Amino acid sequence: MNIFALIIISVVVLAGALSAAFLPRLVHATLAVILTFVGVACMYFLLGAEFVGLVQIFVYVGAVAILIVFTILLTNPEEKSEGVNWLGILAAAAVFVGLAWAITNTALPGQVPEVEPLTVKQIGDTLMTDYVWPLMGIGLLLTAALIGALILVMEEKE
């Protein structure tokens, strides 16, 4: 696992996330978020989880980003610059320092184990055997979310 690939991907991911937090035009910020999600998918590819990377691209770039663009264009929010939120920056920096302190002070495995690649057939087998009840639950959740979203945006009768 090459560290230079990781550095390039992480620069893309973090630059996208930073732009998403601060760009004043919301459509530009959405494009930055798409960049972040593609970078996260590349990180999954780097880690050898190809199926998850593809799912990430399909779901986030294909569905969630389009949904966000639709919502922005439907509601047309104008974001006025209201100054820098120093409290938010302080909170985020404190969280990052705490997490980094915890990571650097934990004894983590330093080497990369050799593994055989995970095939889609194995994922399907596991989903249909060990994880069949969570799969049913997520199907129920998606159905409920679909119906709930429809009911929320339905026109109210006078």
Add this chain to the structure above:
Amino acid sequence: MNATLPHFLIISAALFSLGLLAALSRRTAIFILIGIEMMLAAANINFIAFWRMAPRMPEGADHSGVMFVIFAIAAAAAEAAVGLALVIAIFRHHRTTKVNEINQLKG
């Protein structure tokens, strides 16, 4: 030089903090949702990194990390759909999506 587990964990911690920053500093409800999505993505990176880098069990491969990420992505998609529907419903009543202007329930 190889990329090891702490590198991925540090990057995911940075992404989590930036998502938190977006959720805390944005005024538009849509972008608070996006900040939450970024924090979820950071958690997913942790799952995949631990799945790939952890020492292997002797009894064979364990795919729990990948399964958790697949279910987390499905739950995040449902959350985004409902959240954005809520934003549109709020916009229809208040003609705004700024969270600091929607203060009807404030005592």
